[in-house]
Amino acid sequence: MTQSFDAAVAAFRPRLPLAVALSGGADSTALLLACAARWPGQVVAFHVHHGLQAAADGFEQHCVALCERLGIPLWVRRVDARHAAGQSPEDAARQVRYKAFEALALDCQAQAAIKTIALAQHADDQVETLLLALSRGAGVAGLAAMPAQWQRAGMDWCRPLLRVAGADVRAWLVARDERWVEDPTNADERFTRNRIRRQLLPALQQAFPQFRDTFARSCEHAAQASELLQELAAADAAAIGQPPRIAALRALGRARQANVLRHWLRVHHATTPTAAQLNELLDQLAACATRGHRIHLKVGGGYVVREAEVLGWYNQQVLVPISARDGGAPEQLLQ
Structure with a gap:
């Protein structure tokens, strides 16, 4: 079921110390604020400067100012996230970003051995990911969309806000008079994900008000089916x-x-x-x-x-x- 922002943070049980992936947008800003208040002295922030647009310097400046105000260590890594021919820009940026997070975790080990990295994707992001997978004819692994938790490079990776509507995250910030930066590319409908967000999600809200919950259940069913297929494949691979x-x-x-x-x-x-x-x-x-x-x-x-x-x-x-x-x-x- 869809959660409130506060309920999602209360249910989050990460291994500490914790790093929050901070882009400067509403979602990651809210997650950092909530985690810093709940685990003072146990939270750092990771920011990846993609270098893909002029506004990226402003994102970094917002992150620096926010972390200075909160007294939170901020680790920044600059990367080249340009995509190769035939590769989607989103996929290229995601792969580079995750590698950068791993490198940042190694960089700050002298200060704190990071056990968990928290990412701020929410329920609307999950719906967008599922609709993108459907549009591409994905199998069950793709229809499982984004996992809430997994392990990589010896750390836990968590998405504690996957049951929280995007509007609720922003309402939480507004109620506390907190500011964030808006990525100007989010309004560019040349990108499929932006067309889904701006055109399809409002229509789904009107036609199926509970779509975030029902779509999340479908993702869970697909994830279970994908796990079973992986187990069967491993058994068949041993046999052949x-x-x-x-x-x-x-x-x-x-x-x-x-x-x-x-x-x-x-x-x-x-x-x-x-x-x-x-x-x-x-x-x-x-x-x-x-x-x-x-x-x-x-x-x-x-x-x-x-x-x-x-x-x-x-x-x-x-x-x-x-x-x-x-x-x-x-x-x-x-x-």
Whole structure:
């Protein structure tokens, strides 16, 4: 169920010391204020300067002034968050930001060994993330949206406000006459997330007033389904071996083949296939009933190939040995 801001903070039980990711916006400003009041002397702030817009210097100045007023240590890291060709700007900034938080935690260890990093995403952010995932045809892992808690780099990462409506966070600040900075890009509807926030959320509020609660339940169901699929994939991966044996793969149904192949590529080769690439790989596996059928497909960030009776993966064009019993030449350039 949706929580009030105060109830969410009261329910938050982080391991201390705690670092709050502070952008200078309303959400992170409110979270820092509440955490600093609840755990005096146990809270620091992390600010990442993305360098993507002129207003970024103003964000940092707000964070410096706020932390000076509260007597809270502020750690700042400047990064280059420009996205690569074909990469979404939001994804690029998020990946750089998380790495920066990890680096900041290492930087301040001499002062305090940070146990928890708190992020200020709220219920509206969760709804936006779910709608974005739906618009992209995501599977259950994507539909699980943002987790409330996880571990990374030896620390707990928490989102204590995921059940709090964005308007409630701002109302909490206004009631205390606290100020924050507004990111000017939040009004730019060229970004899909901003169109969702400005156009869809008001319509959902009118049509389904409880949408934050019901959408959150759907995210929880998807997260449970994703966890079960991961457990099944791990069990199937142990059964088919590493590298995967083709005969063992073919003994599974197509859905389980897809699940374990995604697991294999993600865990062992740090790559993710597109839906089209995975479907083509499954079709090629089905065709392995024909003696001598070869597989050499572009999948994720590399190539999946058939090597005798197993699947191999290469991250670049290579000379792939072909089994003599498959009727091929001794080697073949993978294109």
